[in-house]
Amino acid sequence: MSLRGETAVVGVGLTEFGGLPGHTHMEIMAKAIDKAITDAGIHKDEIDGIFSANFVEMLTPLTVAEYLGINPTYMDGTNTGGSVFVNSMQSAAAALSLGLCNVALICYGSNSATGPFTHPPAMHTVEDVYRPRNPITPYALAANRHMHEFGTTREQLAEVAVSARAWAQLNPAATMRDPLSVEDVVNARMIVDPLGKFDCCLISDGGAAMIMVRKDRAQDFPKKPVYMLGVGSRTDHNLISCMPDLTTTAAKEAAAAAFSMAGVTPADIDVVELYDAFTINTILFLEDMGFCEKGEGGAFVSNGNIAPGGSLPVNTNGGGLSCVHPGMYGMFLMIEAVQQLRGECGERQVDNAKMAACNGSGGFLASQVSAIFGTQETL
Amino acid sequence: MLELPAHTEHLKDDILAEQQNNNNLENPGPLQTFEENLAKGEFRIQQCKDCGQHVFYPRLLCHHCGSNALKWVAVSGKGVVYSSAVVRQRPEKGGDYNISLIDLEEGPRLMSRVVDVDPEEVAIGMQVSAHVGMINDKPAVLFYNKEQGDKEW
Ligand SMILES: [Zn+2]
Numbered sequence: 261m262s263l264r265g266e267t268a269v270v271g272v273g274l275t276e277f278g279g280l281p282g283h284t285h286m287e288i289m290a291k292a293i294d295k296a297i298t299d300a301g302i303h304k305d306e307i308d309g310i311f312s313a314n315f316v317e318m319l320t321p322l323t324v325a326e327y328l329g330i331n332p333t334y335m336d337g338t339n340t341g342g343s344v345f346v347n348s349m350q351s352a353a354a355a356l357s358l359g360l361c362n363v364a365l366i367c368y369g370s371n372s373a374t375g376p377f378t379h380p381p382a383m384h385t386v387e388d389v390y391r392p393r394n395p396i397t398p399y400a401l402a403a404n405r406h407m408h409e410f411g412t413t414r415e416q417l418a419e420v421a422v423s424a425r426a427w428a429q430l431n432p433a434a435t436m437r438d439p440l441s442v443e444d445v446v447n448a449r450m451i452v453d454p455l456g457k458f459d460c461c462l463i464s465d466g467g468a469a470m471i472m473v474r475k476d477r478a479q480d481f482p483k484k485p486v487y488m489l490g491v492g493s494r495t496d497h498n499l500i501s502c503m504p505d506l507t508t509t510a511a512k513e514a515a516a517a518a519f520s521m522a523g524v525t526p527a528d529i530d531v532v533e534l535y536d537a538f539t540i541n542t543i544l545f546l547e548d549m550g551f552c553e554k555g556e557g558g559a560f561v562s563n564g565n566i567a568p569g570g571s572l573p574v575n576t577n578g579g580g581l582s583c584v585h586p587g588m589y590g591m592f593l594m595i596e597a598v599q600q601l602r603g604e605c606g607e608r609q610v611d612n613a614k615m616a617a618c619n620g621s622g623g624f625l626a627s628q629v630s631a632i633f634g635t636q637e638t639l
Numbered sequence: 640m641l642e643l644p645a646h647t648e649h650l651k652d653d654i655l656a657e658q659q660n661n662n663n664l665e666n667p668g669p670l671q672t673f674e675e676n677l678a679k680g681e682f683r684i685q686q687c688k689d690c691g692q693h694v695f696y697p698r699l700l701c702h703h704c705g706s707n708a709l710k711w712v713a714v715s716g717k718g719v720v721y722s723s724a725v726v727r728q729r730p731e732k733g734g735d736y737n738i739s740l741i742d743l744e745e746g747p748r749l750m751s752r753v754v755d756v757d758p759e760e761v762a763i764g765m766q767v768s769a770h771v772g773m774i775n776d777k778p779a780v781l782f783y784n785k786e787q788g789d790k791e792w
Contacts, residue, residue, distance in 0.1 A: 385670065386696045387750045389779045392738045393726045400724035401740055408722070408763045452738075453725035453759060499696075501740055501750040506722055 271300025289369025341622025428578025492517025
């Protein structure tokens with residue numbers, strides 16, 4: 261059986277972004293869960309599936325179950341890094357479709373801006389000894405290789421940050437809303453060449469939660485259901501030195517699987533949400549998912565093409581670069597897709613958006629999980 | 640000598656007996672063997688006896704063909720910079736440094752630093768050669784753009 265259209269998102273919740281001082285990650289998560297169950301019009305006791313992971317504890321689904329005072333029939337604490345919630349969404353769709361749970365909660369909370377500093381995890385002694393500045397260096401290595409092979413420029417990387425900022429200026433919830441130019445990005449302090457300060461995502465506090473059910477119940481909730489049409493998950497390394505080709509990510513195969521399940525092509529997509537931890541990500545994923553040819557991503561993102569008013573709306577909340585990035589952003593890009601398809605996005609709303617494509621990235625460009633969402637009429 | 644956490648100390652005899660039963664396993668494991676070789680100034684990687692391909696980082700199983708028959712071999716030490724980055728760091732903390740991915744002549748790619756040219760001068764495609772040196776007080780494979788002596792690996 262295909263999972264196409266079998267499940268739908270019926271509730272989403274986002275906290276405020278930026279700094280939420282004095283809160284634990286679980287408290288921030290609870291704020292988001294409260295908003296998601298209110299959005300779905302359900303009671304917390306209806307939740308019987310929990311999907312959650314983060315960087316600061318091992319047994320997150322147990323913590324969430326205890327905190328909410330529920331006894332779920334299905335739990336998933338898989339951790340694939342920042343892609344995990346798109347991966348969780350695949351697991352939730354499968355578990356719901358098999359009747360292993362009936363109301364799935366996918367949730368995340370982080371106090372990475374104001375909470376205790378946590379060092380990036382050790383990777384492997386064969387890399388750690390050189391003190392690569394993770395997570396930035398792996399992306400700098402990918403960017404440099406892309407520049408070498410395809411002539412991509414720092415100005416083109418900067419266009420990604422500038423477009424994200426232009427979307428953020430239309431999103432009252434976004435953290436960074438001051439004007440930003442290509443010159444600002446290119447002339448900013450270098451962090452790990454060829455990536456400067458504005459090529460790197462924010463560090464935020466923030467929480468997000470999502471409620472999913474089977475299609476047979478999708479109409480029973482106050483908000484317009486948004487259906488999961490396709491999903492694909494792949495990974496081709498963990499250490500950056502083990503990535504087969506630094507200019508092509510596993511999103512190529514993940515997106516092909518997601519588009520195949522959905523029975524659509526990139527030309528059918530109205531709005532795109534990608535994990536932009538660094539500017540190079542957006543270029544890589546647009547290429548790998550088939551929105552442009554390999555090597556043409558730099559030109560594709562130029563001249564405002566992915567900014568408001570461009571031909572392809574990408575990262576319409578402002579992305580990890582300008583809206584919010586609490587460490588594992590995959591949850592936020594799916595929620596922006598859902599809100600665009602509901603038509604709830606105010607000034608940044610993409611007209612007549614019916615189908616959205618997402619790509620979550622985990623580890624250092626390692627785990628790639630693509631998903632296609634659609635409105636009722638796309639079923 | 641087998642060092643065990645205090646709460647498992649009472650299992651020590653059983654664990655030692657088990658270790659005797661498992662003496663067909665390479666001991667120590669491949670990663671420790673690699674690091675012990677480095678400490679002796681030797682850069683060795685693994686080669687698969689079944690498919691002939693080289694394996695790095697050190698493993699118990701060949702990630703090309705799945706074979707468990709891996710042997711340690713010397714390498715030419717010759718490599719090419721696949722990609723490079725400059726980690727910016729304040730001078731009082733040690734200054735900027737290079738992080739590169741190097742493709743060895745034998746096939747595997749590894750992370751390292753090219754240490755004899757300015758960090759920003761390290762270029763993709765640059766020919767480099769491996770030497771075992773010290774970094775952050777640990778033995779590690781480092782790369783030089785210019786030939787450094789005639790040491791055979
Ligand atoms: Zn083999």
